[in-house]
Amino acid sequence: xxxxxxxxxxxxxxxxxxxxxxxxxxxxxxxxxxxxxxxxxxxxxxxxxxxxxxxxxxxxxxxxxxxxxxxxxxxxxxxxxxxxxxxxxxxxxxxxxxxxxxxxxxxxxxxxxxxxxxxxxxxxxxxxxxxxxxxxxxxxxxxxxxxxxxxxxxxxxxxxxxxxxxxxxxxxxxxxxxxxxxxxxxxxxxxxxxxxxxxxxxxxxxxxxxxxxxxxxxxxxxxxxxxxxxxxxxxxxxxxxxxxx
Numbered sequence: 001x002x003x004x005x006x007x008x009x010x011x012x013x014x015x016x017x018x019x020x021x022x023x024x025x026x027x028x029x030x031x032x033x034x035x036x037x038x039x040x041x042x043x044x045x046x047x048x049x050x051x052x053x054x055x056x057x058x059x060x061x062x063x064x065x066x067x068x069x070x071x072x073x074x075x076x077x078x079x080x081x082x083x084x085x086x087x088x089x090x091x092x093x094x095x096x097x098x099x100x101x102x103x104x105x106x107x108x109x110x111x112x113x114x115x116x117x118x119x120x121x122x123x124x125x126x127x128x129x130x131x132x133x134x135x136x137x138x139x140x141x142x143x144x145x146x147x148x149x150x151x152x153x154x155x156x157x158x159x160x161x162x163x164x165x166x167x168x169x170x171x172x173x174x175x176x177x178x179x180x181x182x183x184x185x186x187x188x189x190x191x192x193x194x195x196x197x198x199x200x201x202x203x204x205x206x207x208x209x210x211x212x213x214x215x216x217x218x219x220x221x222x223x224x225x226x227x228x229x230x231x232x233x234x235x236x237x238x239x240x241x242x243x244x245x
Contacts (some may be wrong), residue, residue, distance in 0.1 A: 087099065
């Protein structure tokens with residue numbers, strides 16, 4: 001992971017008058033709006049002793065933004081949107097130290113940063129739902145502790161289910177059946193059942209034996225029947241993908 005650099009903002013308000021101005025409210029001890037015209041920087045929020053202190057929002061012309069709590073002119077806790085990425089958590093001297101980082105690919109990394117580097121145990125959730133836990137040192141993965149793909153597998157299963165239903169509907173339309181009619185519904189369900197049964201027949205029942213007890217891990221008949229029932233609900237409009245199915 002790349003080094004997370006601190007984003008420096010001007011916390012002191014004694015910059016040259018003509019460039020930096022308090023344009024609204026009380027920028028000494030109260031609430032106000034402060035701008036640095038040349039840099040396109042704007043801060044709206046609370047002040048204490050001429051510094052950003054309390055709740056406030058800072059924006060830059062680049063589109064970067066920080067929303068949250070400030071302390072003595074520095075970011076303390078909140079959300080920083082920087083170059084299309086998102087940092088949420090605690091900051092020290094404007095450097096991100098702990099919380100979650102969401103990169104441009106949608107990966108979410110949670111843990112503690114030290115001197116801008118990932119340090120210690122981190123949880124990384126990829127965009128497809130895979131959750132990995134690893135131990136890092138100076139930003140480098142030293143040990144993979146665990147990797148959970150159950151969320152990804154469930155999502156893939158739902159996508160495959162939706163694909164089989166869409167294929168069944170498309171074929172029935174090509175055969176001349178009008179969507180919304182009983183014949184179209186029967187045609188779609190029959191084709192969908194065939195798809196599920198073909199997929200199930202390509203697998204065999206898997207069991208785990210423990211003494212005299214036997215536990216079924218995968219049963220193509222049982223599991224295909226469950227898929228058929230789920231497909232029936234989706235085809236009839238009783239549920240949508242991932243909701244009440």
